[in-house]
Amino acid sequence: MRKKIVAGNWKMNKNFSDGLALFSEVINMANDELHNSQQVIVCSPYLHLHSLVQLNKGNTKVALGAQNCHQAEIGAFTGEISADMLASAGVQYVIIGHSERRQYFAESNTLCAAKIDIALKNNLTPIYCIGETLQEREAGTHFDIIKTQLAQATYHLSAQDFVKLVIAYEPVWAIGTGVTASSAQAQEIHAFIRKEIAWQYSAALADEISILYGGSCNPKNAEELFAQADIDGGLIGGASLKSRDFIDIAKAFN
Ligand code: PEP
Numbered sequence: 001m002r003k004k005i006v007a008g009n010w011k012m013n014k015n016f017s018d019g020l021a022l023f024s025e026v027i028n029m030a031n032d033e034l035h036n037s038q039q040v041i042v043c044s045p046y047l048h049l050h051s052l053v054q055l056n057k058g059n060t061k062v063a064l065g066a067q068n069c070h071q072a073e074i075g076a077f078t079g080e081i082s083a084d085m086l087a088s089a090g091v092q093y094v095i096i097g098h099s100e101r102r103q104y105f106a107e108s109n110t111l112c113a114a115k116i117d118i119a120l121k122n123n124l125t126p127i128y129c130i131g132e133t134l135q136e137r138e139a140g141t142h143f144d145i146i147k148t149q150l151a152q153a154t155y156h157l158s159a160q161d162f163v164k165l166v167i168a169y170e171p172v173w174a175i176g177t178g179v180t181a182s183s184a185q186a187q188e189i190h191a192f193i194r195k196e197i198a199w200q201y202s203a204a205l206a207d208e209i210s211i212l213y214g215g216s217c218n219p220k221n222a223e224e225l226f227a228q229a230d231i232d233g234g235l236i237g238g239a240s241l242k243s244r245d246f247i248d249i250a251k252a253f254n
Pocket of ligand 1: 214238
């Protein structure tokens with residue numbers, strides 16, 4: 001059975017005290033209202049992570065994730081953070097290759113491959129983001145783009161390592177725009193991703209991989225999206241900044 005996951009990406013939002021308050025609401029609501037085995041993940045700014053891990057002690061419904069990590073183990077990389085630092089602070093997940101990192105920080109598939117390697121080496125679960133821009137979809141190249149994003153960043157992995165990944169399909173045109181992919185559009189791509197993984201590795205392995213949808217997911221559209229055969233949850237941006245909306249999205253599995 002694939003893990004059902006709702007992961008929140010706070011991006012560069014919430015100062016320290018507001019972040020602590022939001023996270024406290026999330027854990028209280030998750031404990032009171034989530035009755036299935038869905039995993040809730042909060043990917044906060046680095047600054048908040050250690051304190052959120054402490055607040056979350058003993059709670060398995062919610063886990064912490066970072067939004068990025070550096071590809072090197074250690075060294076002179078001013079302003080960066082390592083996978084080891086994250087893991088040693090109790091962080092379990094790390095987003096790799098978010099479209100904002102690709103767009104504003106020129107992150108390539110090859111760089112993502114190195115980040116995935118260092119994350120796995122440090123026992124962090126990478127949430128690897130892929131997805132096409134509007135131009136790419138309009139040009140009809142979206143399947144090729146997704147295939148390449150998968151191949152260049154992950155196909156060097158052994159099956160044993162690949163199975164540890166979470167994949168997030170996030171059409172760039174749907175991120176923060178209020179435009180959601182229709183459930184049929186999302187399912188089509190999720191099924192394609194799973195088929196590609198099955199072809200590269202095996203059908204059994206592909207069947208174990210959680211593939212999340214991201215892009216203007218909200219409490220109104222989550223149920224229909226999560227009901228699709230190959231959609232195993234969501235990576236949530238804007239709506240993860242409101243505890244009520246975020247938990248209502250996680251409840252879409254109930
Ligand atoms: C995201 O940034 O990963 C995302 C899905 O954002 P939003 O939900 O705001 O579209």
